Amino acid sequence: MxxxxxxxxxxxxxxxxxxxxxxxxxxxxxxxxxxxxxxxxxxxxxxxxxxxxxxxxxxxxxxxxxxxxxxxxxxxxxxxxxxxxxxxxxxxxxxxxxxxxxxxxxxxxxxxxxxxxxxxxxxxxxxxxxxxxxxxxxxxxxxxxxxxxxxxxxxxxxxxxxxxxxxxxxxxxxxxxxxxxxxxxxxxxxxxxxxxxxxxxxxxxxxxxxxxxxxxxxxxxxxxxxxxxxxxxxxxxxxxxxxxxxxxxxxxxxxxxxxxxxxxxxxxxxxxxxxxxxxxxxxxxxRCPGFKRAPGNIRWIPTFLRGAVHGLVKVRPLLQRERCVRCGICATVCPVNAIELREGYPVIDSNRCVSCLCCHEMCPPGAMTAKENFLARIAIRNRTRS
Ligand code: SF4
Ligand code: SF4
Incomplete structure (x- = not known):
């Protein structure tokens, strides 16, 4: 068999x-x-x-x-x-x-x-x-x-x-x-x-x-x-x-x-x-009921609609300054060099950022968080129910 x-x-x-x-x-x-x-x-x-x-x-x-x-x-x-x-x-x-x-x-x-x-x-x-x-x-x-x-x-x-x-x-x-x-x-x-x-x-x-x-x-x-x-x-x-x-x-x-x-x-x-x-x-x-999925970007949206909503539905990196230990790892791992360190703290160039969230993934104390905007939160809630 x-x-x-x-x-x-x-x-x-x-x-x-x-x-x-x-x-x-x-x-x-x-x-x-x-x-x-x-x-x-x-x-x-x-x-x-x-x-x-x-x-x-x-x-x-x-x-x-x-x-x-x-x-x-x-x-x-x-x-x-x-x-x-x-x-x-x-x-x-x-x-x-x-x-x-x-x-x-x-x-x-x-x-x-x-x-x-x-x-x-x-x-x-x-x-x-x-x-x-x-x-x-x-x-x-x-x-x-x-x-x-x-x-x-x-x-x-x-x-x-x-x-x-x-x-x-x-x-x-x-x-x-x-x-x-x-x-x-x-x-x-x-x-x-x-x-x-x-x-x-x-x-x-x-x-x-x-x-x-x-x-x-x-x-x-x-x-x-x-x-x-x-x-x-x-x-x-x-x-x-x-x-x-x-x-x-x-x-x-x-x-x-x-x-x-x-x-x-x-x-x-x-x-x-x-x-x-x-x-x-x-x-x-x-099956595990209520399993919490990762916050996502716009991947759940059909390709032909993504251009219209890009920027509206977003998960972006966001620094929690009080947790940052100024190690610089986020700047090192960013694949598009969108992070500059000023006095040791990361500053993100949002025009360059591709929202890959590598900085969030690799930040040792979790100071770089993944932040959903309002539309993304609605989208994630609906998607989690599907
Ligand atoms: S990796 Fe985290 S702790 Fe280190 S500088 Fe970046 S935000 Fe701060
Ligand atoms: S999300 Fe990705 S592209 Fe944006 S700042 Fe972080 S590592 Fe760089």
């Missing part, structure tokens, strides 16, 4: 991050998804280690999920040579490697001898000539490109720019800062979607896991609120898993999310929930 089903997603309940519960849930989700791939060389777990934040903040893949996955994978593939858990964090944090790996709990994986942990950029970058649709050049982690097998170990979160981040978006982190900045430097949502998918398609992982035990709702991927969902998902198709996760987050039509819709158009996976076989729970069981 599994061979006849093109898009199989395995799912298993997992109430908390207790080691035994996680191991049982990973085993179960992977079995539902048809089992681990057969592996003999070295394995890279591409985790989400966006920022030096505690696992309880739900910003990063929980180390307990990686631990459970490594034990599970090794049990079915005893001849694995080497295991590495790695990511490129958001921009500036690559200079704070020790703090990043310690706070996110990844360093414990290495101490326990289960796997090495490192930054994806540590062995340098490879120039990749051209993306399939958009990017004219990309610089991609050598470690990632040369791994025999890649397991995507993503975290489910809302995202102020792409609505959600799961398996597809997690692979964006294999590119260097300059490539990621060029992906963000546009007002068009399709630009960013195609850039993310250009990077994804360079070398899709062999298998995907999604940590949705404690997800993030609201202003993800950095400043949202942890939300208990209690599931681990697994499968061979990233888009199919993300579509299931979007349904879980309350989307009636997950393919209304631009990234998922564009991924389907590019042939990466299914284009409807009917094309997905969910094993391990029912669609009704996994």
């Amino acid at each position: 599994t061979d006849a089903v093109p898009y199989l997603v395995g799912i298993a309940p997992c109430q908390d991050y207790g080691p035994e519960k996680v191991r049982t849930a990973v085993d179960s989700a992977v079995t539902h998804a048809g089992g681990w791939p057969l592996i003999s060389g070295n394995v890279l777990f591409k985790a989400n280690i966006l920022a030096p934040r505690s696992p309880e903040d739900a910003v990063t893949t929980h180390p307990a999920v990686l631990r459970g996955a490594i034990h599970s994978l090794k049990a079915s593939n005893p001849e694995i040579q080497e295991l590495l858990v790695a990511d490129n964090p958001g921009y500036i944090f690559s200079h704070q490697k020790e703090m990043l790996l310690a706070r996110s709990g990844m360093v414990e994986l290495e101490r326990s001898g289960l796997a090495k942990v490192d930054l994806l950029s540590e062995r340098g970058l490879v120039n990749v000539a051209k993306g399939k649709a958009l990017l004219s050049s990309m610089r991609i982690s050598r470690t990632y490109l040369e791994a025999t097998t890649v397991i995507n170990a993503a975290k489910l979160k809302t995202h102020v720019e792409t609505e959600m981040t799961g398996c597809l978006k997690n692979i964006f982190g294999i590119a260097d800062t300059a490539t990621r900045k060029s992906a963000h430097a546009s007002r068009s949502d399709e630009h960013l979607c195609h850039a993310i998918l250009d990077i994804f398609e360079i070398r899709p992982p062999e298998f995907h896991l999604l940590d949705a035990v404690i997800a993030m709702e609201g202003k993800g991927p950095s400043h949202g609120t942890p939300r208990h969902l209690g599931w681990i998902l697994a499968g061979k198709n990233a888009l199919a898993i993300d579509a299931v996760a979007a349904w879980m987050m309350g989307y009636q039509d997950p393919f209304s999310i631009p990234l998922l819709r564009v991924a389907h158009k590019r042939g990466i996976g299914p284009g409807s929930l009917e094309a997905i076989h969910l094993r391990g729970a029912s669609w009704e069981q996994i």
